[in-house]
Amino acid sequence: MADCLFCKIARGELSTDFLVETDQAVAFRDINPQAPTHILVIPKKHIPSLAQLQPEDQALMGELLLLIKELAEQQDLGDGYRVVVNIGRDGGQSVDHLHFHLLGGRSLKWPPG
Numbered sequence: 001m002a003d004c005l006f007c008k009i010a011r012g013e014l015s016t017d018f019l020v021e022t023d024q025a026v027a028f029r030d031i032n033p034q035a036p037t038h039i040l041v042i043p044k045k046h047i048p049s050l051a052q053l054q055p056e057d058q059a060l061m062g063e064l065l066l067l068i069k070e071l072a073e074q075q076d077l078g079d080g081y082r083v084v085v086n087i088g089r090d091g092g093q094s095v096d097h098l099h100f101h102l103l104g105g106r107s108l109k110w111p112p113g
């Protein structure tokens with residue numbers, strides 16, 4: 001989508017450093033980190049949110065989760081980490097392009113606010 005921030009990042013238009021890039025996804029550091037490690041993993045395909053997922057996205061979602069697992073290993077998060085997907089306004093979603101937050105590097109509290 002032309003005006004979508006994360007689509008622009010995925011297309012490489014904003015000079016973002018990617019930790020990983022595959023045919024279908026990219027991972028990059030959150031600009032406003034909430035933990036020592038805070039990485040965003042996004043599909044290149046524009047999916048507005050988890051609520052708009054379609055059956056044909058099943059394999060893509062599997063690829064993203066495996067990518068997150070590999071990133072967590074690369075980032076030395078063996079003591080644990082959290083994967084978060086915010087959905088919609090009440091869910092705290094501020095960018096309308098599906099993204100997974102990978103948070104770690106400190107002891108995370110539960111429940112989140």
Ligand code: AMP
Pocket residue numbers: 005029030031032033040085086092093094095096
């Ligand atoms: P959410 O609130 O779940 O939609 O998460 C959106 C995240 O994107 C927030 O944690 C922001 O800090 C992050 N963010 C916004 N703009 C950028 C950017 N240009 N580069 C990296 N992260 C960003």
